[in-house]
Amino acid sequence: MIYVDNAATTKTSEAAIKAMLPYMSEIYGNPSSLHEMGQVAAEALFSARKTVANALGAKPNEIYFTSGGSESDNQAIISCAELGEKKGKKHIISSAIEHHAVLHTLDKLSKRGFKITLLPANADGIVKPSDLEKSITDDTALVTVMYANNEIGTVQPIAELGAICKKHKIPFHTDAVQAVGHLPINVVNDNIDMLSLSAHKFGGPKGVGALYVRNGVALSPFINGGAQERGKRAGTENLPAIVGMATALTESISTMDKTSKKLIKLRNELIQGLLAIPHSVLNGDAKNRLPGNVNICFEGIEGEGLLLLLSDAGICASSGSACTSGSLDPSHVLLAIGRPHEIAHGSLRLTLAADNTESDVKYIIKSTADVVAKLRAMSPVWKDLQEGKRNYVIQ
Numbered sequence: 001m002i003y004v005d006n007a008a009t010t011k012t013s014e015a016a017i018k019a020m021l022p023y024m025s026e027i028y029g030n031p032s033s034l035h036e037m038g039q040v041a042a043e044a045l046f047s048a049r050k051t052v053a054n055a056l057g058a059k060p061n062e063i064y065f066t067s068g069g070s071e072s073d074n075q076a077i078i079s080c081a082e083l084g085e086k087k088g089k090k091h092i093i094s095s096a097i098e099h100h101a102v103l104h105t106l107d108k109l110s111k112r113g114f115k116i117t118l119l120p121a122n123a124d125g126i127v128k129p130s131d132l133e134k135s136i137t138d139d140t141a142l143v144t145v146m147y148a149n150n151e152i153g154t155v156q157p158i159a160e161l162g163a164i165c166k167k168h169k170i171p172f173h174t175d176a177v178q179a180v181g182h183l184p185i186n187v188v189n190d191n192i193d194m195l196s197l198s199a200h201k202f203g204g205p206k207g208v209g210a211l212y213v214r215n216g217v218a219l220s221p222f223i224n225g226g227a228q229e230r231g232k233r234a235g236t237e238n239l240p241a242i243v244g245m246a247t248a249l250t251e252s253i254s255t256m257d258k259t260s261k262k263l264i265k266l267r268n269e270l271i272q273g274l275l276a277i278p279h280s281v282l283n284g285d286a287k288n289r290l291p292g293n294v295n296i297c298f299e300g301i302e303g304e305g306l307l308l309l310l311s312d313a314g315i316c317a318s319s320g321s322a323c324t325s326g327s328l329d330p331s332h333v334l335l336a337i338g339r340p341h342e343i344a345h346g347s348l349r350l351t352l353a354a355d356n357t358e359s360d361v362k363y364i365i366k367s368t369a370d371v372v373a374k375l376r377a378m379s380p381v382w383k384d385l386q387e388g389k390r391n392y393v394i395q
């Protein structure tokens with residue numbers, strides 16, 4: 001089986017699993033306990049916090065462990081919104097291409113009377129800093145723009161967006177779930193006040209993540225109970241998972257240069273090979289792009305059919321759209337970059353990891369070309385296009 005769905009989740013690294021095991025067997029103490037076993041656990045917790053902080057250029061007391069990217073996004077946004085509301089500020093700026101963890105949180109706030117501005121992305125999927133500058137008002141309580149997009153892999157000009165927020169003294173949050181462990185990040189240089197990350201997107205276990213909150217940015221408690229996470233997020237810490245996350249993060253950062261070089265090469269070969277299929281187009285920016293992300297639309301086919309036939313060929317891919325979750329709506333990201341509905345339906349997302357090989361790439365290109373040809377041969381839309389009864393959207 002060839003797994004090229006690493007934006008959905010990654011394999012937990014051997015090193016992470018090995019690091020986690022003792023915290024499920026010998027060292028099972030509660031980090032809040034005063035006895036020896038508790039204190040050993042507390043030390044491991046602090047060491048993991050330091051590792052995560054160092055990886056971002058942050059301080060240990062700026063890291064809050066959470067259950068993952070979705071929780072970090074929800075809590076950062078809701079906390080900022082509520083604190084803004086107290087000052088009479090009820091405007092939030094985000095982008096049209098955010099993950100649903102952000103967009104659905106904003107929907108909820110919009111029902112509570114917040115005004116939400118979604119910045120557009122250009123045809124390459126990039127959010128323009130000048131659009132942000134124009135959208136800021138005296139009522140703006142928060143700006144949240146993702147670091148890198150999970151569907152089309154575009155990397156945003158985060159430092160520039162952050163600098164604008166800094167100038168206007170508005171808290172800036174970024175969903176960096178796709179970026180952490182894959183791109184060099186420094187919260188100080190990037191002007192980031194709050195950042196969400198998730199372990200299972202960089203070789204850590206599922207169900208654990210972190211929220212970075214810069215000292216000086218207020219944060220309201222998001223889980224009530226004990227004093228864990230400096231009183232902001234109660235609940236006994238998931239220490240094995242936290243240790244696994246820190247180990248995976250150290251590992252992915254130490255191999256980042258080598259891995260991204262390899263992935264960029266494989267990615268570009270994959271893009272080139274797939275664009276040789278007639279009437280196909282690349283989604284997202286060719287350069288400002290995650291090293292392992294490929295996203296292509298093929299005219300005249302449905303993404304679901306493509307995924308099922310690729311799965312039969314032993315390839316685990318994604319359409320990157322909501323289709324996979326049972327909804328028939330095409331991807332909001334592809335619509336936001338201007339793909340018409342019928343084109344957005346024919347998308348394929350392939351997200352590579354370090355264990356993918358040249359031969360995987362060759363096999364994927366060959367299989368996709370075969371499957372696309374097969375689906376087109378059965379498609380009434382394709383027949384109309386071929387007979388000139390309809391015009392091609394993708395040349």
Ligand SMILES: *Cc1c(COP(=O)(O)O)cnc(C)c1O
Nearest residue numbers: 068069070099101150177178198
């Ligand atoms: C995966 C992902 C999330 C959600 O993270 P979980 O840990 O699965 O909750 C949020 N944002 C982006 C961009 C993602 O890729």
